[in-house]
Amino acid sequence: MTDTAATTGQNADATGKAAGVTSEMQFHPQPQAGPATPWAFPAPERGALPNGLTVLRCHRPGQQLVAVEIFLAAPLEAEPQNLDGVATIMSRAFTEGTDKHSAEEFAAELERCGATLDAFADHPGVRVSLEVPVSRLPKALGLLADALRAPAFADGEIERLVRNRLDEIPHEAANPSRRAAKQLSKELFPASLRMSRPRQGTEETVKNIDSAAVRAFYEAHVRPATATAVVVGDLDGTDLDAVLADTLGEWTGNTAEPRPMTPITADDTGRVVIVDRPGAVQTQLLIGRIGADRHDRLWPAQVLGTYCLGGTLTSRLDRVLREEKGYTYGVRAFGQVLRSAADGTGAAMLAISGSVDTESTGPALDDLWKVLRTLAAEGLTDAERDVAVQNLVGVAPLKYETASAVAGTLADQVEQQLPDDFQAQLYAKLAQTGTVEATAAVVNAFPVDRLVTVLVGDASQIAEPVRALNIGEVTVVTG
Template sequence: MTFHPQPRAGEAKPWAFPAPERSVLDNGLTVLRCHRPGQQVVAVEINLDAPLDAEPEGLDGVATIMARALSEGTDKHSAEEFAAELERCGATLDAHADHPGMRVSLEVPASRLSKAMGLLAEALRAPAFADGEVDRLVRNRLDEIPHELANPARRAAKELSRQLFPATSRVSRPRQGTEETVARIDSAAVRAFYEAHVRPATATVVVVGDLTGIDLEALLAETLGAWTGGSAEPRTAEPMAADDTGRVVIVDRPGAVQTQLLIGRTGPDRHDRVWPAQIVGTYCLGGTLTSRLDRVLREEKGYTYGVRAFGQVLRSTREGTGASLLAISGSVDTPNTGPALADLWAVLRTLASGGLTDAERDAAVQNLVGVAPLKFETAAAVAGTLADQVEQHLPDDYQAQLYLQLARTGTVEATAAAVSAFPVDRLVTVLVGDAAEIEEPVRALGLGEVTVVAN
């Protein structure tokens, strides 16, 4: 039997995160474009300078309702007509609001880009904000809130934010508002927020995909270039104060068979020099199935299906007053809540006393850097990362430089960053579970004051 010769791998081609071209339209809209040959689905991201802390007092959630209402009709199309036009283009349009600002995302085949960009510009330039549509979105949001509170992971995240930040800080409250604040929102409030914060002069559009044969400058001038609005100074933000005094808060759910864990504190944002080392160290601690936390809590003890450690930027500023959330999350069976926490703290103490191994560091860097070309295969992934850089006031080559820094990060540096990120005596622990079963075992661990709150 004769077999076909086994194919041999070719030489690996050097890879770097793609660099965008930057320009500005006559109306002040900043443009980042990135030509990606072969990417026939074009991704467009719009950054709007409308952060959650700009919401009027008592109207938490108005940014979310406004974002959802952008595609619910314009001065030319009703909500149904607008949706039908998007469908004819084979396009998807989404928008969401978060602490750094608002993001509008469009994906469309390159052959239909012109039509879809016209619809996107229409939604930004002249949204209808019809009373009936806004009222429907408010009702939908009110229906969502009880479901979110019933989700242990979402409930834990809400409680951790409330514990870490002062009540006067917007970041301490739910991103999409509470039942009380959302119920106050009407079309007038949505319109007022739009007029105060949505304008081209403080916005950025990112376009990524195969732009062969597309006169993007002319297309943008005809569509988003027709969007008008007054000028505005970039917003400044106050430093984010946080209380990471070591303590435990139990959100009581009688009869729960599992306990949801969320352990966190605040840390530096991506402008800090420690960020690359912190990524590597956090990955070694809990970034994958082979991390230390999983090896102990999942493989050795069988307490959980998985525990993860991560860093998430909350807000980044030009002034260097940004912050990130550093957290460990997972769930364990109720009877083993105390032992699982004890072992988790033992892992953190061992990390501080013995450090990471070179093998752990090497595996983390290989995973973080080696899979980057796969991670950014799609235009949407590239566009989203470029939009993140804009949102966080980072240079255009930040992501490319980050991978070089990750590759240079040593074991000692990664260890120091991980230990600094998760000090054993400065962590706020939120447990969503059956307080009658877990309170006493948790108190015995001595992790700080233990408080029980109602669900």
């Protein structure tokens, strides 16, 4: 032991404090937060390539993982008769080889780039999503361009995708929430409207799809002139114009206009449809109707009011059905845009969903209707409105921390024919919407006598209690 160490040890008192060291702690002032930085949803820069492709770019400093969203104006209602699901098979086939690479080679090239590429089809059209480190953007955009410009649509790959889709259908039918959604669409929309049928097709239609059908749909509806590319990320040091010109700029096609949309009609006459699942211990609830889309001036108030009704664990429906009565783990009210269009041909699905145990089906529906009637009679409270605004507007900066979240919302605006500043304006309008306006909107969205109720459960146990509620004629269908 050194002399210094020995001295220190000898001079230490019984509490372990070294001699000559003060026992008083030194406190420094607590750091104070700086002034709040105003936040607004990012504004994109809009342009176009010579081939007609519309481009939205958004520089997001620090976002080294770039997100690219492509919207293709290939709506589901453009699918040929008896070929429902061909848009889905086409979208999945975009990653299954091109004129340059086989399916295996294409997957390997994406992996070398550290990129992911996904695609899906919905009522407005097809979306293709790419995420890649900015350093690999040129290579990955080249692969994406090849997939759009010259997809292989090889017979064997299409046959495999069709088989995969056919295998999915029984699993979807067995899922109560998926089965309820399928039945609600069938109930609301006329059979002639594509929205009345499953987005990804049925067993009867999917089995008719082959590579010729996929290529015909592609050639009829996929072209740069009716497509939009959204690019979001840290674009400093990237000559995006040159990259786009060498990749997506090489994609060619005709300049035909997008297919006109059919107006959406629906029958929301109050009624109940029970999809019979003998022996089910739970009942899946899905209650819905069609309402205004995002072009309607009442959309912000509808969003706010619906959130107060059932948007979170503290909402009115949850407070009654979950906390007070214990019927469920959660009930949600929401508005889902089916198709949004400036010409008035759009619509949103307004719905309430959840599940309860079989014995509680009747009482739960009774209390749910009481919540709706009380809402119409007494309205929302200022406290409910304030919490909803805080949750919807206050968390927005966190919601859009990633490039993919920003790109997805910008692409949503494109496919719904909304202005580029729509999301930013929506937050401002939500903050300005009062309790009275939110109440009026949600009461109008969920009128107690104009709701179609779908129940997936044991009809022998739930039919009579539901009939006793007098919320609409009750029909039972096989599950």
